[in-house]
Amino acid sequence: MTQMPEGEEIRPFAVPINDGFAREAAQTLRDYREMVERCLNETEGPSQEAPVRRDVASIAATPEPVGTARGSLHGMLLDVAGMSWDTALDHVRALEHDIVRKPPPVWSPLVIARAVLESCLLFDYLFEPSISGGLRLARCAGLWRKDTDHSMNLAKILDKEEEVAKLDAYVTQALDECNAVARRSANGKITGYVIDGEGSNLDYNITGRTRDRLPEWLPMPYGLLSGAAHGRPWMTDRARALGSEGGELVGEAAMVMTALMATMASLEMGVRTWQGYFGFDLDAVLAEMTQYRQFMALRLMGFAHATE
Structure with a gap:
C-alpha cells in the first residue's frame, strides 16, 4: 500500500490514509466510545459524599422563595450538562463514520474532534x-444570559421584537429570584453574575480550560483543531504536501490520529468529571481507557505504515 519516498526519514503516521488504517482507526474509536458509555450506564446513584448531593442539600436549606428558584436553576444546569455530554458522543459517532468515507477525509476529522472537545x-x-x-x-x-443574548439577536433579525422583550424579562426575573447579582461593565453591560459571593463571567476561556483541564498526555490540541476548523492556510496547506502536483488535498494518517487522541482526551476528561461530581467509582474503567489508548497507538502505527 503506502510507501515513503526513497531516502526519506519515516515519521510516525506522516503518510496518506490507507483503507486498512481507516477501518482500524474507526473501530478503535468505536470501541473506546462504547467502553465509556457502558461504564456510565452501569453506574448507580451518586455517592453520599458526592458534590452533587452537597449542592442539592445546600439548595434545599436555602430559605424560600430563593431555594425553589435555585433548585430550578440547578435543574437547568443538570439538563444542559447532560445535553452537552450527549452532543459530544453524537460527534464521536460522526467521527467514526467520517474516518472511513470515500474519498478519505482531509481536515474534517479535526473539525469534528473540535466539536467533541468543546x-x-x-x-x-x-x-x-x-x-x-x-x-x-x-x-x-452566566451561560444562560449569554445564550439568551444570542437568541435575542436572532429574534431581532427575524423581527420578533415582542419575543425578545419577553425572553429578556423572563431570564432577568428568574435570575433575580435566585439572588444572582449581575456584574456590570462601566457602560452598564452585564459581564457576569455573583451568587453567594462567588462570581463568574458570562462565558469561559476555551483555550485556558483546554490547557488546564485536559489530561497531561495531550498538550494543547486546540490550536491545531481550530486551524482546521477555520480553514487557515498555515494548517490546511500541509494537505497539499502529500498530494499531486495539481494541488489535490490528501488526508494524512497523522491527522486522523490527532483527531482520535483529542477525542479520547476529551472523553477521559468527561469520565473524570462524572466520577468527581457524582462520586462514581470509575477508577477501573479509567485505567482500562489508559491501557487501551496506549495499545491502540502502537497498533495503528502498523496499519498506517503497512506496505503491500
Missing part, C-alpha cells in the same frame, strides 16, 4: 467537582 469542556465547566455550589450556579447563570 462539548466536553462545557460539560466539565458546569460539573467541575472542586468548585462551590454558588460558583456552579453563577456559571450556569
Whole structure:
C-alpha cells in the first residue's frame, strides 16, 4: 500500500490514509466510545459524599422563595450538562463514520474532534467537582444570559421584537429570584453574575480550560483543531504536501490520529468529571481507557505504515 519516498526519514503516521488504517482507526474509536458509555450506564446513584448531593442539600436549606428558584436553576444546569455530554458522543459517532468515507477525509476529522472537545469542556465547566455550589450556579447563570443574548439577536433579525422583550424579562426575573447579582461593565453591560459571593463571567476561556483541564498526555490540541476548523492556510496547506502536483488535498494518517487522541482526551476528561461530581467509582474503567489508548497507538502505527 503506502510507501515513503526513497531516502526519506519515516515519521510516525506522516503518510496518506490507507483503507486498512481507516477501518482500524474507526473501530478503535468505536470501541473506546462504547467502553465509556457502558461504564456510565452501569453506574448507580451518586455517592453520599458526592458534590452533587452537597449542592442539592445546600439548595434545599436555602430559605424560600430563593431555594425553589435555585433548585430550578440547578435543574437547568443538570439538563444542559447532560445535553452537552450527549452532543459530544453524537460527534464521536460522526467521527467514526467520517474516518472511513470515500474519498478519505482531509481536515474534517479535526473539525469534528473540535466539536467533541468543546462539548466536553462545557460539560466539565458546569460539573467541575472542586468548585462551590454558588460558583456552579453563577456559571450556569452566566451561560444562560449569554445564550439568551444570542437568541435575542436572532429574534431581532427575524423581527420578533415582542419575543425578545419577553425572553429578556423572563431570564432577568428568574435570575433575580435566585439572588444572582449581575456584574456590570462601566457602560452598564452585564459581564457576569455573583451568587453567594462567588462570581463568574458570562462565558469561559476555551483555550485556558483546554490547557488546564485536559489530561497531561495531550498538550494543547486546540490550536491545531481550530486551524482546521477555520480553514487557515498555515494548517490546511500541509494537505497539499502529500498530494499531486495539481494541488489535490490528501488526508494524512497523522491527522486522523490527532483527531482520535483529542477525542479520547476529551472523553477521559468527561469520565473524570462524572466520577468527581457524582462520586462514581470509575477508577477501573479509567485505567482500562489508559491501557487501551496506549495499545491502540502502537497498533495503528502498523496499519498506517503497512506496505503491500
